[in-house]
Amino acid sequence: MSDPIQADNALSAPYDAAVIGGGVVGCAILRELSRYRLRVVLLERESDLAEGISKGNSGVIHAGFNVAPGSLKARLNVEGLDILYRLAAALGVPHRITGKLVVAVGEGDFPRLEELLDQGRRNGVAGLELVDRAAIERLAPGVRGLRALSSARTGIVSPYELTIALGESAAANGARVVLQAAVTSVEVRPDAFLLSTPRGVFAARWIVNAAGLDADDVAALAGIRVPRVFPSRGEYLITDKGAGSVLDMPVYPVPPRDDSFLGVHITPTLEGHVLLGPGSEAVADKRDTATTRAAVEKLQAEALALVPGLAGIPFIHAYAGLRPKLVDPRGGPGTADFLIEESASRPRWINLLGIESPGLTAAPAIALRVAGMIGAREGLKERPDFNPGRPAPTRFARRDDAERALRAAGDPAWSEMVCRCEHVTRAEVLAAVHNPFGARTLDAIKRRTRCGMGRCQGGFCGPRIVEILKGEGEPVEKISKRGSGSELFLGRLKP
Numbered sequence: 001m002s003d004p005i006q007a008d009n010a011l012s013a014p015y016d017a018a019v020i021g022g023g024v025v026g027c028a029i030l031r032e033l034s035r036y037r038l039r040v041v042l043l044e045r046e047s048d049l050a051e052g053i054s055k056g057n058s059g060v061i062h063a064g065f066n067v068a069p070g071s072l073k074a075r076l077n078v079e080g081l082d083i084l085y086r087l088a089a090a091l092g093v094p095h096r097i098t099g100k101l102v103v104a105v106g107e108g109d110f111p112r113l114e115e116l117l118d119q120g121r122r123n124g125v126a127g128l129e130l131v132d133r134a135a136i137e138r139l140a141p142g143v144r145g146l147r148a149l150s151s152a153r154t155g156i157v158s159p160y161e162l163t164i165a166l167g168e169s170a171a172a173n174g175a176r177v178v179l180q181a182a183v184t185s186v187e188v189r190p191d192a193f194l195l196s197t198p199r200g201v202f203a204a205r206w207i208v209n210a211a212g213l214d215a216d217d218v219a220a221l222a223g224i225r226v227p228r229v230f231p232s233r234g235e236y237l238i239t240d241k242g243a244g245s246v247l248d249m250p251v252y253p254v255p256p257r258d259d260s261f262l263g264v265h266i267t268p269t270l271e272g273h274v275l276l277g278p279g280s281e282a283v284a285d286k287r288d289t290a291t292t293r294a295a296v297e298k299l300q301a302e303a304l305a306l307v308p309g310l311a312g313i314p315f316i317h318a319y320a321g322l323r324p325k326l327v328d329p330r331g332g333p334g335t336a337d338f339l340i341e342e343s344a345s346r347p348r349w350i351n352l353l354g355i356e357s358p359g360l361t362a363a364p365a366i367a368l369r370v371a372g373m374i375g376a377r378e379g380l381k382e383r384p385d386f387n388p389g390r391p392a393p394t395r396f397a398r399r400d401d402a403e404r405a406l407r408a409a410g411d412p413a414w415s416e417m418v419c420r421c422e423h424v425t426r427a428e429v430l431a432a433v434h435n436p437f438g439a440r441t442l443d444a445i446k447r448r449t450r451c452g453m454g455r456c457q458g459g460f461c462g463p464r465i466v467e468i469l470k471g472e473g474e475p476v477e478k479i480s481k482r483g484s485g486s487e488l489f490l491g492r493l494k495p
């Protein structure tokens, strides 16, 4: 936790800006604002950053050919791409430029590929070309297709590591991050907004509502009418590690013309797993991340049609993400674009709505846009001591034998393997526990170390992490998977 619970002396010292929501968008905005001489705070409902949409997505850095020319999505996607590559490098976030193929399996798909190429060129996307079957085989051996749109600038990034890195960078530059701080009510005063949370009341002159799926409900707390957000669930399957050798660039089918989603695609991860998904299904509940047998079977069938070589590779996990759509799935009016605007009825309150794909890629450009909106009215002054980098966590699994031996000789915690699947040491778990936001849940530790992301899905490391947390003074009854309501233990059988 960044700091102890305290009720801010809300009115005597209002923050210059409060960001609501600690996903990739909120964290990117917080970091951008921390560049200036401003007092800024981020309020996140959950016990960690990246607990919302930003943890359940494909992690693809999109080039920008899937989005409608002239839209805000197109502009921020293309702008965001280059900034994201620079940012990930500066913050030590794992990422890779992989290239990508959108594959036509039948001649009927050829016109759509031409359309996507044209759309991409109109959006200013570099590195696009149509390629034939031989080139598909060369670029992505084993992928079945007659023709493809090849995108050289597409890449992959770990979305939750990026989100956490942005939050850490903002905090290191003086911003405050408060977790378990759901904004539950808003009082509108002439000079500031008062945000009530379980961790106190926070006053701020500017509010940036980056609450993802809940951004419409958060706006309503301030009496602002905005379009409704409709959740659309996308389920994924993740393969065991061997699949990374079958495929090392994202492969997509030709997407439907209605832009509702990009189709079930196949995406390698940085660690050598492969993601299949996501599907697309309107759901009623903004928390409905259930996975279903029907979707699993559909994902496998669609993915194998594109990459038959995936047959026989075991799947180790299924999960789902939720898109915050502004288009009513029952056919009502809506927009497929991002909505980023200052409220007309509540000046200095900025709403971000409908930040669905490519929101991860666009996040750094969204942050610049929001800082620009505030800057246009406030005359922002840059801080001379802003530090764009951060000390990235050390990963045992990514080090060579010589460095591993050196570290283990200096500290035995580097030679104790906590997660056998992902080769995570006790030293890395301890570093996560002592990190600026004090990871205390199994999921928070997982996102920082990869403990529990391998084949055994936490069977081996789970009990060991519990022991480490106990040793660090965490009451065992409080240890949870992802915060309150997901505690691992009900009580003691023996004293």
Ligand SMILES: Cc1cc2nc3c(=O)[nH]c(=O)nc-3n(C[C@H](O)[C@H](O)[C@H](O)COP(=O)(O)OP(=O)(O)OC[C@H]3O[C@@H](n4cnc5c(N)ncnc54)[C@H](O)[C@@H]3O)c2cc1C
Residues within 6 Å of the ligand: 020, 021, 022, 023, 024, 025, 026, 027, 043, 044, 045, 046, 049, 050, 051, 052, 053, 054, 055, 056, 057, 058, 059, 060, 061, 062, 181, 182, 183, 184, 210, 211, 212, 213, 214, 215, 218, 233, 234, 278, 321, 322, 323, 324, 355, 356, 357, 358, 359, 360, 361, 362
């Ligand atoms: C299936 C799927 C696949 C995708 N694939 C890609 C991709 O490959 N590439 C890409 O560029 N984009 C992709 N996206 C889009 C991208 O993931 C999102 O645009 C991005 O993560 C949105 O981030 P966010 O910060 O707006 O939302 P979130 O990450 O959901 O953050 C919002 C936060 O607000 C918090 N919150 C809510 N209410 C309150 C409250 N009252 N008080 C305090 N906090 C609150 C939530 O807990 C949450 O942490 C995908 C999305 C989905 C669903």
